[in-house]
Amino acid sequence: MDIRQIQALHAQYSPHPVVIDIAGHASAMPALPAPERGSGPRFGREWNVNGVAAKLRKAGRPALLCLAIAAIAGGGGMSAAKIWRVMHDGAAASVYPAERVAAAPAQAPVISESAINAAPARPLTASDFGQQPAVTSALASVDPRSLASSAQKAAPTSGQVSDNATNSTLAQAAASSIHAQRAETPTQPVVAQAVAQAAAVAPTAPVRPTATAQAQQAVAPAPATLSERTASSAEAPAVRPVLRPIRHLNSHHATVTASEPAATPAVPTQSAPAKAPAAKGGDVQLF
Amino acid sequence: MKTQPLSVTLLAAGVSIHGDMILDHGVSTFGIIDGNLISNAGLLHVGQGGMVKGQVEGEHVRIDGIVEGDVHARGILEINGRVKGNVFYCGTIRLGPRASLEGQIKRKSSELIVENAASNVQQISRTSNAV
Numbered sequence: 177m178d179i180r181q182i183q184a185l186h187a188q189y190s191p192h193p194v195v196i197d198i199a200g201h202a203s204a205m206p207a208l209p210a211p212e213r214g215s216g217p218r219f220g221r222e223w224n225v226n227g228v229a230a231k232l233r234k235a236g237r238p239a240l241l242c243l244a245i246a247a248i249a250g251g252g253g254m255s256a257a258k259i260w261r262v263m264h265d266g267a268a269a270s271v272y273p274a275e276r277v278a279a280a281p282a283q284a285p286v287i288s289e290s291a292i293n294a295a296p297a298r299p300l301t302a303s304d305f306g307q308q309p310a311v312t313s314a315l316a317s318v319d320p321r322s323l324a325s326s327a328q329k330a331a332p333t334s335g336q337v338s339d340n341a342t343n344s345t346l347a348q349a350a351a352s353s354i355h356a357q358r359a360e361t362p363t364q365p366v367v368a369q370a371v372a373q374a375a376a377v378a379p380t381a382p383v384r385p386t387a388t389a390q391a392q393q394a395v396a397p398a399p400a401t402l403s404e405r406t407a408s409s410a411e412a413p414a415v416r417p418v419l420r421p422i423r424h425l426n427s428h429h430a431t432v433t434a435s436e437p438a439a440t441p442a443v444p445t446q447s448a449p450a451k452a453p454a455a456k457g458g459d460v461q462l463f
Numbered sequence: 464m465k466t467q468p469l470s471v472t473l474l475a476a477g478v479s480i481h482g483d484m485i486l487d488h489g490v491s492t493f494g495i496i497d498g499n500l501i502s503n504a505g506l507l508h509v510g511q512g513g514m515v516k517g518q519v520e521g522e523h524v525r526i527d528g529i530v531e532g533d534v535h536a537r538g539i540l541e542i543n544g545r546v547k548g549n550v551f552y553c554g555t556i557r558l559g560p561r562a563s564l565e566g567q568i569k570r571k572s573s574e575l576i577v578e579n580a581a582s583n584v585q586q587i588s589r590t591s592n593a594v
Contacts, residue, residue, distance in 0.1 A: 177493075177510060179473070186471045186489045189506040189523040189539065201468075 471505070476512055483517070493528075509544065524552075533566075537573065 183196050299319055470488035474480070478494030489505025492513045499517040500507065507521030513528035524536040526544045533548040534540070540552040543559030549566040550556075553573040558564075 182473065182491050182508070182510075183469065183471065185508065185525070186469060186491070186506045189489070189525075190469060196469075 474513075499532075511544070518548075 180198060187196060472486055472490040474492035474494045476493040481497045483499040484496060485501045487503045490502050491508040491510055493510040494513060496515045500515050500519050502521040504522055506523045506525060507519060509515055509526045509528040509530060511527040516531045518532045519530055520535040523538045524534060525541040526546060529545045531547045534546055534550045536552040538554040541557045542562045544561065545563040547565045550568045551571055553571050
């Protein structure tokens with residue numbers, strides 16, 4: 177219920193004529209704000225808005241001045257740059273076409289270089305590291321393609337190459353000075369190549385000079401049997417009795433078991449003649 | 464003719480008064496009064512949402528709210544609310560569509576109401592003039 181309605185209601189029951197003057201009543205009230213002044217904050221807001229606008233105007237003037245100065249300076253700079261360009265273009269007009277002609281081909285390679293290079297990468301060489309020649313390693317000069325091609329060429333004949341290599345090494349071993357010194361030893365009467373094989377394959381071949389000639393004859397087929405043992409394991413049990421006297425003669429070997437018969441030296445004497453042809457056959461097979 | 468200013472007391476909603484309230488002018492209450500409400504002149508108005516727990520006496524009484532007590536009106540009585548008590552009036556009575564009465568209604572003659580001698584004399588003279 178509005179205050180005007182309330183006042184009108186009270187006026188209906190009043191004996192005297194009532195003039196509704198709400199504004200006057202409200203203004204008569206010192207404590208309460210007038211209803212018309214209820215819009216006082218609105219005036220205050222307007223005043224605040226006006227104040228803010230005034231402040232903005234105050235702050236806007238310098239900003240506008242700054243903007244105007246900046247715009248003038250920018251325009252002047254641009255015009256000066258245009259004038260400078262026109263002046264220098266007029267001065268260098270004769271040089272300009274030549275520069276264009278020289279610059280046009282220079283730009284073309286740049287475009288061609290930017291294209292994708294689909295060719296396989298070439299191996300790095302020492303020339304690529306010309307700035308640091310001391311740092312380059314030995315492998316830098318190796319061409320893997322050449323290695324691959326040589327390997328492919330050598331692949332079908334790898335067996336022959338290996339045989340030739342073994343033959344050459346054996347020949348070198350036989351001709352070495354070490355075996356030349358051992359030729360003075362009593363063991364040399366055996367076939368030279370067989371001894372060479374024994375020296376190369378089995379280091380136990382060197383025997384005491386005090387060994388008997390019979391024992392040395394038993395030693396002779398031993399290298400051959402060693403080579404055969406590596407080739408075929410079926411003949412290995414038959415060859416072992418031949419090796420036993422050698423180990424027995426060598427005092428460094430203490431692995432001789434007690435179960436072995438004391439007359440084992442006699443066994444090689446019996447078996448040696450029988451096995452000698454086989455050893456020779458083995459030597460023939462090797463070469 | 465000098466017009467007297469209209470004096471009205473307004474008790475807005477949210478007001479709670481404990482005790483009697485006596486006025487020489489009109490009053491409109493929308494709050495809660497726990498006591499007697501007496502208005503010697505003008506309109507005594509209990510607005511909608513207002514509540515009086517006590518006796519209500521006035522020259523002109525209009526009740527739109529709730530009154531828990533007796534209601535005395537020397538002039539016009541309008542009830543459009545809820546009254547729990549007896550109603551005494553001298554002039555006219557008017558019941559609205561939302562009126563709810565829990566009590567007795569008694570009408571009294573206005574001459575029997577003697578407030579003071581001066582007013583009584585004036586009232587008698589007025590009646591004699593009318594006759």
